[in-house]
Amino acid sequence: MTGLAALAMFATWLGVSRRRTAQPSVTEKLSIALPQAPHAGLIHLAAAQGLFESHGLAVTVLAQTHGKAALAALLSGGADMAAAADVPVVIEVLKGAPLGIVAAVASASNELAVLARQDQRGVSPADLQGRRVGVTLGTSGEYFLWAFMVRHRLAPQSLTLVDLPPSELVGALRDGRVDAIAAWQPVRQEAELALGGAVASFTAPDAYAQNYVLAGRSDVLAGRGEALRRLMLALLDAERLVQAFPAKAKTLLAGRLKLGPDALEPAWQALELGVDQQQDQLITLEDIAGWAMARRYAPVQPMPNFLSHLSLDALQAVSPDRVTVVR
Incomplete structure (x- = not known):
């Protein structure tokens, strides 16, 4: 047509x-x-x-x-x-x-992701322990982050959560103010495009519907x-x-x-x-x-x-x- x-x-x-x-x-x-x-x-x-x-x-x-x-x-x-x-x-x-x-x-069920900086080397979900993670507290982004941690057997207290509005998540990750972010679309794609190979994206399919x-x-x-x-x-x-x-x-x-x-x-x-x-x-x-x-x-x-x-x-x-x- x-x-x-x-x-x-x-x-x-x-x-x-x-x-x-x-x-x-x-x-x-x-x-x-x-x-x-x-x-x-x-x-x-x-x-x-x-x-x-x-x-x-x-x-x-x-x-x-x-x-x-x-x-x-x-x-x-x-x-x-x-x-x-x-x-x-x-x-x-x-x-x-x-x-x-x-x-x-x-x-x-598979739209949200945790995006982590991987400068100079690869990272895995386990490498998030002890890191600062930017997230908009009290939203689906934070709930997904919790479900993601459960899926990968990470203790909630092992991460330091940094409360950021969605508009600041990508900039904070790019500038190194946080080591990772939890984000929905289109913020997720914006981060992937902005940092290219310097960021790893982790999903947890069906962890949160x-x-x-x-x-x-x-x-x-x-x-x-x-x-x-x-x-x-x-x-x-x-x-x-x-x-x-x-x-x-x-x-x-x-x-x-x-x-x-x-x-x-x-x-x-x-x-x-x-x-x-x-x-x-x-x-x-x-x-x-x-x-x-x-x-x-x-x-x-x-x-x-x-x-x-x-x-x-x-x-x-x-x-x-x-x-x-x-x-």
């Missing part, structure tokens, strides 16, 4: 998608604190292609650097919803925040049922766009994130962009909670019932096959 033919098919698909349902007479409004990250790709694509408007939603996107920052904006009252990895959401729930997860919007979720305050979500149903419809349209026109969707997302196509490619390959609420996420949430309490990110307490923090009704109403949670 030529580029022009593919573009024509995409335009036709988009028009049909927008006409599939009658435009609602009343527009619902939502504000979403949204990381400039590939993990939030479905939300970015829906905003870029007018899919929210086609379902009677006026969505204000509040750009954030990463999911933990987006969640902070939500909890401070600056947004109705936020997209973030499951780790910071669990930490806030343990601290008493009344949060509900409306849907998972992306998942990955990361979910990126869309969350809101439970009291707000309870009164926004219609807005949430429309939101789910728009995100399902964005998922269909990714499936039907992956090259076009990737180009659109790269532009939205101000990334070159090559910079986005590793994340695009590693992530599964999809809308669901799966039973197995409850196991992951409990695993993260145990780790978070051990790390003293929240008081030690009985394990919360995370089922009560899943807001299932909106997705159940529009696509019940996407919800496998037992209630």
Whole structure:
């Protein structure tokens, strides 16, 4: 298929998608604190292609650097919803925040990595003992680092963790302020390109099945049922766009994130962009909670019932096959 033919098919698909349902007479409004990250790709694509408007939603996107920052904006009252990895959401729930997860919007099991300097000689995971590791504390990056250490039988206290925002990780590694970093895409690729053969990348496939979720305050979500149903419809349209026109969707997302196509490619390959609420996420949430309490990110307490923090009704109403949670 030529580029022009593919573009024509995409335009036709988009028009049909927008006409599939009658435009609602009343527009619902939502504000979403949204990381400039590939993990939030479905939300970015829906905003870029007018899919929210086609379902009677006026969505204000509040750009954030990463999911933990987006969640902070939500909890401070600056947004109705936020997209973030499951780790910071669990930490806030343990601290008493009344949060509900409306849907998972992306998942990955082999996207995060530990990148270590290997000047003059090779390194192995065991060589990280006693080293300084840059990581954004309280995020999926830190949880992955813990899972990585468990996989390689490294004692957590054998590393010195240096708390850095995602934007400073590559520079700190390059300048020698840290010996290694734990990073997600596209930060991971940026480090690999910046240091070339001077850095070794270590992954731990399936050590952590990361979910990126869309969350809101439970009291707000309870009164926004219609807005949430429309939101789910728009995100399902964005998922269909990714499936039907992956090259076009990737180009659109790269532009939205101000990334070159090559910079986005590793994340695009590693992530599964999809809308669901799966039973197995409850196991992951409990695993993260145990780790978070051990790390003293929240008081030690009985394990919360995370089922009560899943807001299932909106997705159940529009696509019940996407919800496998037992209630």
